[in-house]
Amino acid sequence: MTQQPFMGRGAIDLSALKRPAPQQAPGAPSAEGGGGMAGAAGSSYAVAVDDQNFQSVLQASTTAPVVLVFHSPSQAPDSSQMAEDVADLVGQYDGRFLAGLIDVDASPQIAQVIAQASQMPQLPVPLLMVFLDGRPAIQPIPGLVSREELSTLFNQLGQQLTAQGITGRHQPLAGGPAEDDADEEPGPDPRYAPAEDALAAGDIDLAVGEFQKLVDANPADAEAAAGLAMAKILQRTQGVDLNQARAAAAAAPDDVDAQIMVADLDLLGGHVEDAFARLVELVRRTSDKDRDRAREHLVSLFAAVGNEDPRVLKGRQALASALF
Structure with missing residues (x-):
């Protein structure tokens, strides 16, 4: 079973705070101007x-x-x-x-x-x-x-x-x-709906296909590219036991498939820097086709996280150091 990137400790106990007025629905503004959900700082959200x-x-x-x-x-x-x-x-x-x-x-x-x-x-x-x-x-x-x-x-x-x-x-x-201007109210981008619906339904293969269509139509669509990269990670890790994957990687440190699998699981679990470091070291240790596979997979993880993320920038620097 794969780990999820969103992790929480538990619900917050609100018993010490005042309760909102019973007749006030969440999201409704207060008649007295307080305790409601009116937009703040000029934002509708x-x-x-x-x-x-x-x-x-x-x-x-x-x-x-x-x-x-x-x-x-x-x-x-x-x-x-x-x-x-x-x-x-x-x-x-x-x-x-x-x-x-x-x-x-x-x-x-x-x-x-x-x-x-x-x-x-x-x-x-x-x-x-x-x-x-x-x-x-x-x-x-x-x-x-x-x-x-x-x-x-x-x-x-x-x-x-x-x-x-x-x-x-x-x-x-x-x-x-x-x-x-209610007519100009922004809504969800319909281009992503088929892929998002597929993910919500647990159909990872369909989601990969839908994201691939978006990327093929517009290679510059960063959100679609990131969605495709993450969907592929979910596809590769379906049904994988994390403990078994870690044991296999520890037993075969130069096995590219084993190291890639743990890197994918680490990224899904929110351990982004660990995933990057594992593959950077794999690039450093391997050569020829194995090195190319490790490098290409690491680049795909960069895309999944987002090229503007500071951890990706550090990861790219580490990759360059390992290559040269």
């Missing part, structure tokens, strides 16, 4: 979070990922700019993400609940967390993150969502610019 609407924001992660940004104008003024960057960037993904902006000065109780659930003595600020199905989807990211790094993160998460068949999207929130 961002919301200012407080004690009253936190539960409904977290509940929205059952549809698609929710990105929480904890910031503090008093403790870390630059963190508020990071929150604004996240709000702006998620708007470019047509509902794949919802940003929840939490001012810990105004809502310290939320920070306490998250710190306790994450087993942290104190919540660092700023802090970025991604939730899916009410659970942390990736390890929390503390400290300031540049706009460029945030963009890379969202691109990578978007690729993983596509590869895993997670196709849900948030609806634009009240008060955001998408409501100014």
Whole structure:
């Protein structure tokens, strides 16, 4: 059984927080202007979070990922700019993400609940967390993150969502610019629908074929290329036992097939740098056709992760060093 790239520790206990008003549906704006889900920072996919609407924001992660940004104008003024960057960037993904902006000065109780659930003595600020199905989807990211790094993160998460068949999207929130002209409201790109539907149905072979059509039609389509690369990894690793694969690779360190299989499983499990390092070392040890296979496969993993990812840039440098 393959590992999944999204991993969480468990649902967050919200019992210490206020419940939203019973008549207020998730996503509906509050009549009093607070506790609702109106767009924040000029984005249709961002919301200012407080004690009253936190539960409904977290509940929205059952549809698609929710990105929480904890910031503090008093403790870390630059963190508020990071929150604004996240709000702006998620708007470019047509509902794949919802940003929840939490001012810990105004809502310290939320920070306490998250710190306790994450087993942290104190919540660092700023802090970025991604939730899916009410659970942390990736390890929390503390400290300031540049706009460029945030963009890379969202691109990578978007690729993983596509590869895993997670196709849900948030609806634009009240008060955001998408409501100014409903006719121009962005929606899911229909080109990817057949491949995403195939992944959601567990038909990996069909998904590979659909992504291949997109790449053949437009080789410059980076999202389609990444989707194809990830779908092929899923195809190769179907039904593979991770422990057995690791044992086989350890017993035959120069067996290209065995090393490639573990690298694929590592990448799916979120151990991207380990996957790259394994194949870089394989390139370093092998020669001729074996070396070419290891190199070509590593390049395909670069495509799956995304060429703008800092880990890919480091991986390319390591590959160049191993080759020359």
